[in-house]
Amino acid sequence: MSHDTYELKAETRERVGKGSSRELRRNGLIPAVIYGDKQAPLSIAISTKEVTQRIHAGGFKTTVATIDVNGEKIKVLPKDFQLDPVRDFTMHVDFLRVSGDTHVVVEVPVHFVNEEKSPGIKAGGVLNVVRHAVELHALAGNIPEFITADLAGLKVGDGIHISHVKLPKGTSPVIADRDFTIATIAVPAAGVKEEEAASE
Numbered sequence: 492m493s494h495d496t497y498e499l500k501a502e503t504r505e506r507v508g509k510g511s512s513r514e515l516r517r518n519g520l521i522p523a524v525i526y527g528d529k530q531a532p533l534s535i536a537i538s539t540k541e542v543t544q545r546i547h548a549g550g551f552k553t554t555v556a557t558i559d560v561n562g563e564k565i566k567v568l569p570k571d572f573q574l575d576p577v578r579d580f581t582m583h584v585d586f587l588r589v590s591g592d593t594h595v596v597v598e599v600p601v602h603f604v605n606e607e608k609s610p611g612i613k614a615g616g617v618l619n620v621v622r623h624a625v626e627l628h629a630l631a632g633n634i635p636e637f638i639t640a641d642l643a644g645l646k647v648g649d650g651i652h653i654s655h656v657k658l659p660k661g662t663s664p665v666i667a668d669r670d671f672t673i674a675t676i677a678v679p680a681a682g683v684k685e686e687e688a689a690s691e
Contacts, residue, residue, distance in 0.1 A: 497545065498557040498564075501535040512583075521581050525558065525567055528588040535560055543581050546572060553597050553634045555589060568595055568631055591632030596665055598624045600637045601656075601673055608643035611676035616647040619677040625653065626665040635659045640673055650675040 504511065504522065512522045520536040535558070545551050551569050558565050567586035575582050589595065601623060606612050625638060638658060640651050652670045664671075 496555055496557065498559060499537050499541055499545075501537045501558050501560045503560060504534045504536045516582075521583060523584040523586060525560075525565060525586045525588055528590075528593075530588060533560065533565075537584070539581055542572075542584060546581060550636055553599060553636065555631050555634070556586075558586065566590060566631075568593075568597075568634075589631035591630065593631040595629060595631050595634070596626055597629055597634050598626050599629075599635055600624045601640050602637045603640050603642055603674065605641050605643040609645045609676060611645050611647040611649060612642065614647060615679055616676040617679045618642070619675045620673075621675065622671070622673045625656075625673070627658070627662045628665060629659075629662045633659070633661050635662060642674075642676075645676050647676050647678055 501523070504515070515522055515536050516539065519539050521539045521542060523535050523537050523542075524532050525535060526532040537558070545554075545556075551572070555566055555568050558567050566589050568589050569584060570587045571585040573582040573584075574580065587593075587595065601620075603618065603620070606618065609616070609618075612618060627635070627638075629635070635658075638656055640656050642651065645651065650672045651674050652672055653664050653666075654670045656673065658664070
């Protein structure tokens with residue numbers, strides 16, 4: 492299941508550009524845009540503190556939110572945000588206007604389980620993560636919080652591919668033309684003791 496939804500208060504902004512953006516930030520607000528659903532983009536201002544808390548809480552780009560713009564409640568999915576590279580505060584956010592049956596592309600984190608049941612890892616192998624997240628097609632109302640990759644039974648040299656992962660109903664990988672690798676059990680730099688590997 493996806494993260495619980497939440498609501499943000501916003502106000503429309505008439506002026507756009509660097510000068511007005513700086514003024515907003517001085518007042519504890521950041522510029523943002525709501526776009527999509529065949530409607531004109533809507534320029535808004537939202538609380539820097541609230542948005543930054545949501546970003547750092549995790550699942551920001553996979554959670555549908557409601558933005559209250561001067562009393563009008565709009566369902567959105569955060570699509571992108573910019574952080575100041577030096578001071579690490581949010582500078583801008585793009586929101587996609589959605590409904591429950593809107594098809595979206597989201598990047599969903601991969602959680603790895605059962606490392607202790609992997610003969611390869613028990614023999615000294617190392618989990619080499621190729622993809623920490625996977626892009627999925629999903630309905631906006633049914634975005635998974637994460638997908639699970641099971642490492643049980645994997646030996647050194649084995650890999651886990653997208654076909655090994657049970658995807659939530661209604662989702663599919665964006666990369667559909669190949670069975671791509673998510674992780675492998677690699678030989679560590681020092682090597683795995685042959686007798687340990689053989690005994691497994």
